[in-house]
Amino acid sequence: MFAFLQRTAFIALLIAWFSGLASISEAQLRTESLRPGVQGIIPMGPLDEMEDMLSAGDAGQKVDLLMRLGVEPEIAKVTVEELVPGERIQLRSVREPGHPQFGAAYLPGFRGCFLYLLEEFHNGDGKPAWRATDHRTVDCWDGDASLEVMTLRRADSDDLVFHHVNVGHGSGYLEDQTQVFAILGGKLVKVLETTDLLSVEEVGTGRTTEHRSTFLRFPGRLYEETRTTNVDDVPKTVERRYWRWSPREDKFVAGTFVSTLAPHR
Numbered sequence: 001m002f003a004f005l006q007r008t009a010f011i012a013l014l015i016a017w018f019s020g021l022a023s024i025s026e027a028q029l030r031t032e033s034l035r036p037g038v039q040g041i042i043p044m045g046p047l048d049e050m051e052d053m054l055s056a057g058d059a060g061q062k063v064d065l066l067m068r069l070g071v072e073p074e075i076a077k078v079t080v081e082e083l084v085p086g087e088r089i090q091l092r093s094v095r096e097p098g099h100p101q102f103g104a105a106y107l108p109g110f111r112g113c114f115l116y117l118l119e120e121f122h123n124g125d126g127k128p129a130w131r132a133t134d135h136r137t138v139d140c141w142d143g144d145a146s147l148e149v150m151t152l153r154r155a156d157s158d159d160l161v162f163h164h165v166n167v168g169h170g171s172g173y174l175e176d177q178t179q180v181f182a183i184l185g186g187k188l189v190k191v192l193e194t195t196d197l198l199s200v201e202e203v204g205t206g207r208t209t210e211h212r213s214t215f216l217r218f219p220g221r222l223y224e225e226t227r228t229t230n231v232d233d234v235p236k237t238v239e240r241r242y243w244r245w246s247p248r249e250d251k252f253v254a255g256t257f258v259s260t261l262a263p264h265r
Contacts, residue, residue, distance in 0.1 A: 038053045038056050038057045038058075038061055041061065041064055041065070042054065042057055042061050042062075042064070042065040043127075044068070044123075044127065044128065044129040044130060045127065045128060046128065047091040047092065047093055047103050047118075047130070048091070050065065050091055051088070051089070051090060051091040053065075054088070054089050054091070055088050055089075059080050059081070062076075062080045062089070063076045063077055063080050066079070066080070066089070066105075066107070069105060069116070069118065069130055069131065069132055070116065070118075070131050070132030070133075071105070071107070071114075071116060071132060075107065075114055076107075078109065079107040079108070079109055079114070082109055082110060082111075083108070084110075087108050088108075089105065089106065089107055089108070090104075090105070090106040090108075090147060091103060091104070091105055091106075091118075092104045092106070092147075092149050093149075093158075094117075094149060094158045094160065094183060095156060095157050095158045096157050096158070096183045097154075097156045097157060099183070099186065100119055100120060100121075101119070101120035102117060102118065102119060102120070102183055103117075103118035103119075103120065103130060104116065104117060104118065104147075104149070104160055105118055105132070106147045108140065108145070109140055110140060110141075111139075111140065111141065112137055112138070112139060112140055113137070113138050113139075113140040113145050113162075114135060114136070114137055114138075115135060115136045115137075115138065115147070115160065115162070115181065115188065116132045116134070116135040117132065117133050117134040117135065117183065117187070117188050118130040118131065118132055118133070119131055119132075119133045119186075133186065133187075134186075134187045134188045135188070136181065136188050136190075138162055138165045138179065139165060139166040139167065140165070140166060141166040141169055144163075144164040144176070145162060145163065145164045145165055145166070146162070146163050146164065147160060147161070147162055147163075148160075148161040148163070149161075150217060151217070152180065152217060152221065152223055152245070152252075153182060153191075153221060153245045154221070154245075157182075157183075159180050159181065159182050159191070160180070160181040160182075160188070161178065161179075161180050161181075162177075162178065162179045162180070162181070163176075163178050163196060164176040164177075164178075164196065164197065165177045165178070165179050167195075171201075172200065172201030172203070172208075173199070173200055173201070174197065174198070174199045175195060175197065175198050175199075176195070176196055176197040176198075177193050177194060177195055177196060178192070178193070178194055178196040178213070178215060179192065179193045180192035180193070180252065182250075184250060189250070191250065191251040191252055192223070192243060192251065192252040194213065194225060194243075194254065195211065195213065196212065196213040196214075196215075197210070197211070197212050197213070198210065198211040198212075199211075207231060207232055208231070208232055209229065209230070209231050210229070210230045210231075210233075211227055211228070211229050212227070212228050212230070213225050213226065213227045213228075214226050214228075218242075221244060221245040222242050222243070222244060223242065223243040223244075223252060224240065224241075224242055224243075225240065225241050225242070225243065225254075226238065226239070226240045226260075227239045227240070227241075227257065237259060238259070238260050239257040239258060239259050239260065240257065240258055240260050241254055241255045241256060241257045241258065242254075242255045243255070
């Protein structure tokens with residue numbers, strides 16, 4: 001009789017144990033199904049969809065996709081490791097008439113930013129895929145560099161505009177540029193560069209002179225640059241000039257700065 005009770009208790013214990021496992025498995029499945037992110041590798045596809053999945057994916061998925069796009073492994077890893085909250089890898093369509101579909105991959109970073117030219121092709125299953133065919137590195141020392149896709153040279157093409165590319169820094173000195181890249185002959189070509197921020201502290205006086213430029217696009221392939229000069233945050237001069245696209249030189253050519261305002265001193 002005692003042995004029978006022991007066997008009955010043991011069977012009841014096994015049933016309870018298996019029931020607990022089943023409950024845990026169901027809970028795990030529910031957790032997995034609700035977990036945000038991307039399952040498996042990020043598939044090749046439209047640029048905007050890949051950008052969204054890059055934002056949701058984990059570090060391994062990000063590095064894997066960047067490498068399949070043609071980014072060097074060391075650059076892909078450093079970019080993903082150093083992404084800070086609010087930063088994201090950007091994938092943008094870029095129009096260039098008479099050429100295959102192009103895209104751009106912008107990889108931000110504190111020490112250096114990377115711009116990759118992507119070209120669309122179709123693999124064996126007929127789905128769109130992308131490969132990097134050219135790239136440029138710009139200095140992002142102060143972390144303020146940003147990228148815009150803008151229509152500057154002609155109405156049916158796009159250009160890649162970098163703001164705050166750092167070209168010099170030191171004690172009491174900071175110089176950033178706006179740089180414009182166009183797709184010419186299937187390559188990224190720099191077609192404009194101008195200082196958009198120059199801050200210099202005079203030795204001995206502590207007085208800081210700052211030149212800061214802003215930009216506007218106008219019809220007729222005009223790019224307007226307005227430069228404000230401040231001394232210790234007091235406005236001194238406002239000047240303006242226009243950049244015009246030169247088909248003969250394949251670049252933007254600057255006019256002369258003209259004073260538009262002399263603030264009260």
